[in-house]
Amino acid sequence: MLNNKSVLITGGTGSLGKALVKNILEKWPSVKRLVIFSRDEQKQFQMAQEYSFSNYPQVRFFIGDVRDKERLMRAFQGIDYVIHAAAMKHVHIAEYNPSECVKTNVGGAENVIYAALQTGVQNVVALSTDKACAPINLYGATKLTSDKLFVAANNIRGKNNIKFSVVRYGNVMGSNGSVIPFFLNKRAEGVLPITSEAMTRFNISLQGGVDMVLHALETAWGGEIFIPKIPSYRITDVAEAIGPECEHKVIGIRAGEKIHEEMITSSDSFFTYDLGKYFVIIPQTPIWDVAQYSAEFGATIVPEGFCYNSGTNTEWETVASLRTLIAEHVDSTFKA
Template sequence: MTVHPLSRKVVLVTGGTGSFGKKFIRKALETDVKKVIVFSRDELKQYEMAQEFKDERIRFFIGDVRDKERLYRAFDGVDIVIHAAAMKHVEACEYNPFEAVKTNIHGAQNIIEAAIDRGVEKVIALSTDKACSPVNLYGATKLASDKLFVAANSYAGDKKTRFAVVRYGNVVGSRGSVVPFFQKIKETGTLPITDERMTRFWITLDQGVQFVLDGLVHMNGGEIFVPKIPSMNVVDLAKAIAPECEMKIVGIRPGEKLHEAMITEDDARRTVEFDTYYVIQPEFPWWSEKKNQGRPLPDGFKYTSDLNDDWLKVEQLRELVEKM
């Protein structure tokens, strides 16, 4: 019988009141997890979450990943850390660049140092497709964060703490997603489309949570896990949400890509493939080929939303949206 990765563990989730955090914690509480700690900045969201989640195994810590001392206190006795806290809105990061660096990069460093010193067993950090060949500050800070978490496995030395990263695309219905935005403004009769050619990777919250849990099982330390997920065209998404609406082309916004990528051609040279996911392997001298026995990728491979083999049709998109 396979033991669940959270079984009898003390788990802490940074950004635990966010879309991912709440879904992950709900899933965790369905297991025999020992304790779940919600670590976040907003006391109102924590209060509201406490009313929703009535379970004696849940704890709430007010804190900021920028505050290393608070992380040291919060990580005391913790086995697993899921790092979901981030400044993630592209425009907010562009307008407040130093704040984005403090949270997404300095915060990552604080997580790493506190985890190593407190003897945390495993840390998984959530990344984004925007960290792959970034064109905006949010993506650049998350790329730096990814590299910090990968390098942290060497930084840990002979300590037991291991770090890995999961990188996936747009989450259906998460805060800031285009889905709730389209739903909100469809009453106007017009949906703004940046570019009718635009494509994105697409994943549900449930799939994202399960992928993190799978990462906890498969990680050895230093991997970036990338799921095989479908692409969608933004025009098809608009048709799925509001087929009666007129579409108005407004042009690509600053810091936005026409298509997203999750594995570059350069990264592909050290990436291996499995049936449902890819693993970008670290370039450590001690990394053993025994650790992720997947299939090597062909020369010139890259994983981008426009070159994907798997596409969501309008009907499938509508089904996903209706399940939100």
């Protein structure tokens, strides 16, 4: 799929960006160009030590901010596929700095869409979050807006042969700023701060996130929101898995946090289809034939009123499975 193609990843020095780079180079060694676009000079410098030009001449590092439309247009020249992973994502920081979050997550999305339409990009996949579903915090609201922008971008593409789609998933195990590495660092202090004993979250591995992005790149018709079928975990089980000897201190939820997360609401059920490994929310005004799409992918519409909630999920991680996953995906030296 990507051999002899040029790919650009915004936010390419983040956890998922780095995992995407590794996977793309392994699966498509003849990729023409792989551009890491981000604003963090230090992270690019560090990543370039691993992907030196002498060993990986197809990899390029491009300093830039998605807030800068002109810089994006320069970076998108000759690019076939764009994976938009750049975002301001910490809930409590976004609550304290709302205008900065809007500039990056909403303005940045608009700029990516504009630059892609102007430069002949063929396919754009934007990363979303479970917090964009029925949002109660600013981060979620900006990502919902971003999702809407990317879905609607298919309606203004004109004669451009371009597709825009979205992938939405829950907490990525071991990603920067997530709870598992936070607890791993905190357990040396003997206290793990728990926001609420009732709290649950969806859980996906970095590889699972990568696989879904690549699935969207390969199969999207334009306007879909792809959602994985993944397990949930209880925050108390994460604490028990990491620090059974620690004090588990309840500190209360932070600004903008939910007890449970959703990825599909009952209102979405009228447009949600089961693809087997994934769910997909199709656009309310698709530019393609829904019956043909269903036949192509064996998609079946979910029951009316269906919702996908981390608290009512049917699949759960246990303390034991979490320990195995942490050792496999986060810290190979981990021992509870």
